[in-house]
Amino acid sequence: MLKEYKTIKEVAGPLMFVDQVEGVKFNELVEIEMKSGEQRRGRVLEVSGSTALVQLFEGSQGINIYESKVRFTGHSLELPVSLDMLGRVFDGLGRPKDGGPKIIPEARYDINGNPINPAARDYPSEFIQTGVSAIDGLNTLVRGQKLPVFSGSGLPHARLAAQIARQAKVLGTESKFAVVFAAIGITFEDADYFVSDFKRTGAIDRAVLFMNLANDPAIERISTPRMALTAAEYLAYEKDMHVLVIMTDITNYCDALREVSAARKEVPGRRGYPGYLYTDLATIYERAGRIRDKKGSITQIPILSMPEDDKTHPIPDLTGYITEGQIILSRELYRKGMMPPIDVLPSLSRLKDKGIGKGKTREDHADTMNQLFASYARGKEAKELAVILGEGALSDTDKLFAKFSDEFEKRYVSQGDNEDRSIEQTLAIGWELLSILPRAELKRVRDEFIEKYLPKGDA
Numbered sequence: 001m002l003k004e005y006k007t008i009k010e011v012a013g014p015l016m017f018v019d020q021v022e023g024v025k026f027n028e029l030v031e032i033e034m035k036s037g038e039q040r041r042g043r044v045l046e047v048s049g050s051t052a053l054v055q056l057f058e059g060s061q062g063i064n065i066y067e068s069k070v071r072f073t074g075h076s077l078e079l080p081v082s083l084d085m086l087g088r089v090f091d092g093l094g095r096p097k098d099g100g101p102k103i104i105p106e107a108r109y110d111i112n113g114n115p116i117n118p119a120a121r122d123y124p125s126e127f128i129q130t131g132v133s134a135i136d137g138l139n140t141l142v143r144g145q146k147l148p149v150f151s152g153s154g155l156p157h158a159r160l161a162a163q164i165a166r167q168a169k170v171l172g173t174e175s176k177f178a179v180v181f182a183a184i185g186i187t188f189e190d191a192d193y194f195v196s197d198f199k200r201t202g203a204i205d206r207a208v209l210f211m212n213l214a215n216d217p218a219i220e221r222i223s224t225p226r227m228a229l230t231a232a233e234y235l236a237y238e239k240d241m242h243v244l245v246i247m248t249d250i251t252n253y254c255d256a257l258r259e260v261s262a263a264r265k266e267v268p269g270r271r272g273y274p275g276y277l278y279t280d281l282a283t284i285y286e287r288a289g290r291i292r293d294k295k296g297s298i299t300q301i302p303i304l305s306m307p308e309d310d311k312t313h314p315i316p317d318l319t320g321y322i323t324e325g326q327i328i329l330s331r332e333l334y335r336k337g338m339m340p341p342i343d344v345l346p347s348l349s350r351l352k353d354k355g356i357g358k359g360k361t362r363e364d365h366a367d368t369m370n371q372l373f374a375s376y377a378r379g380k381e382a383k384e385l386a387v388i389l390g391e392g393a394l395s396d397t398d399k400l401f402a403k404f405s406d407e408f409e410k411r412y413v414s415q416g417d418n419e420d421r422s423i424e425q426t427l428a429i430g431w432e433l434l435s436i437l438p439r440a441e442l443k444r445v446r447d448e449f450i451e452k453y454l455p456k457g458d459a
Contacts, residue, residue, distance in 0.1 A: 002031075002073065008065040009051070013263040014219045016042065016054040016063070018070050024052045027076040027112065032056070035067040041093070043077060045264070055260060057093060059217045076112060079227050080105030081234040085208045086178060089195060092212030092224035111226040113233060113287055122290040124324075127355040128244070128299060131167035131420035132160070134342035134413045135349075137430060138369055139327055142355035143170060143242060144290035146300040146323040148250075150316050152309040155329045158190050159417050160340045161246050161303055166203045167420045168244050176241045179207040182228035185221050185252025187214050208235075214252075221256035229287045229298070236296030243296065245288070248303035254281075254315050270314045278318045285322045325349040338414040345377060361423045364449040368430045371444040372408070375437060379405025397438065404436045431455060 007019040016032075030042040030052075040063075046053040054070070056063075079094045080103050089098040094111075096102060124144035129136055141147050151157035165179045181198075183191055191211050198204035208231050212224040225247050232243040247253075254273060261274035269275040288300040302323070306316050309331065320326060330343035356365040379401040386394055386402065394402065412429050415421060421429075434442060435455045442450060 002071045005070045005072075006066075006068075008063075008068060008070060011060045011063055011065060014056050014059060014217070014260060015045070015263050016056055016060060016070075018052045018054060020050050021047075021052045021072065022050070024072050025074075029073040029075060029077050030054050031071045031073060032063065033069045033071070034062065035064060038062075041077075044072070045260075053264070055219055055222075057217060057219050057223070059219070076110050077223060078108040079111050079230045080108050081231060081238075082106045083239065085231055085235075087205050087207070089209040089211060090227070092184075092210060092216060092220040092227065094210070094227045097211055107234070109230045109234060111223060111230045112283075113226070113230060116286070116289060116291060120291050122292045123354065124290060124297075124299075124351050125354045125360075127171060127360045127423070128242075129167075129169050129171050129423055130164045131422075132163065132340060132342075133415060133421050133426040133429065134340065134344050134347075135164075135327060136361075136421070136423055137365075137412070137426040138344050138352075138372065139325065139342075139347045139349040140352035140355050140361075141168075141299065141301075141349065142351040143299055144288065144297045145325075145349070145351050146285050146288040146302070147325050147327060147349055148316075148319050148323050149301060149303040149327045149329065150311065150319075151303060151305045151329045152331055153305055153307075155305075155331065155334055155341065156339060157248060157303050157305065157329060158186075158193060160329070160342075161248050161301070162194055162197045163340070163417055164301060165198070165207065165244070165246055166201050170242050171423070176239070177206060178232075178235050178241045178243050179203065180210075180228045180232040180235070180243055180245045181207055182210045182212075182225050182245070182247040184212050184224050184247060184249055185214050185216075185218070185256070186212075186249060218256040218259050221253050222260070225250075225253060225284050229284065232298050233287065236298050237291065237294050238296075240295035243298050245298060245300045246303065247284075247300070250281075250302045250304035250319065251307065251315055273314050277314060278321070281318055282322050285319070324351050333409065333413065336409070338409060339416055340413075342413055344373070344413065345380070362427055364445070364453055365423075365427060367445040367449055368427060368434070368453075371434060371442055372412070372430050374444055375401060375404055375434070375441075376408050379403075379408070397441065400437055401441075404433060407436060408433055427453075 009017040009019045028044040032040045040058045042054040042056040091097045124142040126143040128141045210228045235241045236243045290297040325348040333341035382398040382402040
């Protein structure tokens with residue numbers, strides 16, 4: 001029988017202080033029963049002597065400190081897990097949100113997960129095809145990697161997230177593939193877009209969705225990504241599935257952390273975010289990876305909108321330190337009507353070399369990737385020079401590079417929401433674009449690949 005306390009001392013914003021408690025532990029789940037019989041939940045943030053500081057998930061409005069009862073459950077917040085989760089939509093605390101029945105759990109997992117022994121980690125090395133050329137061809141996603149998308153307010157990161165969730169697959173294996181999607185503090189319109197898109201395309205059959213809306217309590221946001229990763233760990237390590245976890249928007253998660261930190265009157269760090277923001281983000285991102293002797297894996301694509309498009313803002317800055325690269329969306333390309341507007345030059349996948357080449361994608365992948373990068377960069381320089389000095393100042397070769405740059409954006413980067421390109425199609429488009437340039441300029445591609453793959457008659 002759980003001991004009940006009627007010793008609530010104070011309620012301040014999302015926090016509650018309970019006096020005269022015994023045997024209470026950090027992170028323990030708390031149940032609050034109000035006079036009306038309504039139940040709310042929270043977790044223990046801190047214990048000092050006989051006083052417990054509780055963070056409320058559903059907010060503190062309407063709690064009468066004299067008539068409400070508090071119970072400490074003795075365990076932390078848990079997620080009931082089962083294969084029946086696939087195809088379902090849950091709220092940020094793991095409760096069904098789609099009108100379906102409750103999950104009959106196979107087990108209950110602590111949402112904070114267990115740390116992975118670094119010696120047990122396996123190196124990410126298998127290509128994941130997203131169907132998006134700018135990612136597959138130039139910033140390749142590898143199974144077990146964490147590759148964030150840096151976006152800005154108003155840019156179509158939601159459409160890119162839905163496209164990747166629909167199209168992603170591991171090539172050359174019979175392994176089962178699943179998507180866990182965590183929406184953190186998004187609008188009802190965006191949430192409806194994701195759910196209806198998943199249902200329309202049938203992608204929901206292999207997906208688990210966790211939805212925390214902008215009008216849900218901010219505190220629920222802190223548990224949403226952990227709920228999603230707990231479901232992913234179950235599917236990956238217990239059911240041998242390759243799991244892609246997409247989380248949007250990490251900025252809303254960090255803002256919720258800042259709100260709780262301010263309510264606790266903690267000394268703020270950069271831009272008012274708590275000093276432990278790096279550590280907290282690491283507890284989320286580092287739950288990606290592969291484990292030796294386990295068939296499953298967790299690959300993460302966290303999406304964050306950079307406030308004021310500022311890459312030096314604490315959230316993208318710290319994320320960049322923890323993750324293995326970034327995909328950056330460009331406002332300039334979006335204005336030109338490109339979809340997805342991925343800016344390939346500052347984007348980076350640090351593990352791309354491990355997931356490409358013979359037996360993974362194709363033997364010519366690395367050479368064409370390097371040549372496309374170099375040619376696009378030179379073409380952009382030529383266009384900038386033309387703006388300053390006029391086109392007459394460009395050499396014939398520079399004009400070809402400028403033409404290449406325009407064609408590259410139109411045909412390679414821009415592909416629309418619904419085009420799912422295989423890696424062979426992406427590489428073929430790359431070779432068609434390289435045929436615009438004089439053969440003597442293809443200095444980063446081996447001659448045998450030029451002979452084999454460059455379209456004949458155009459060199």
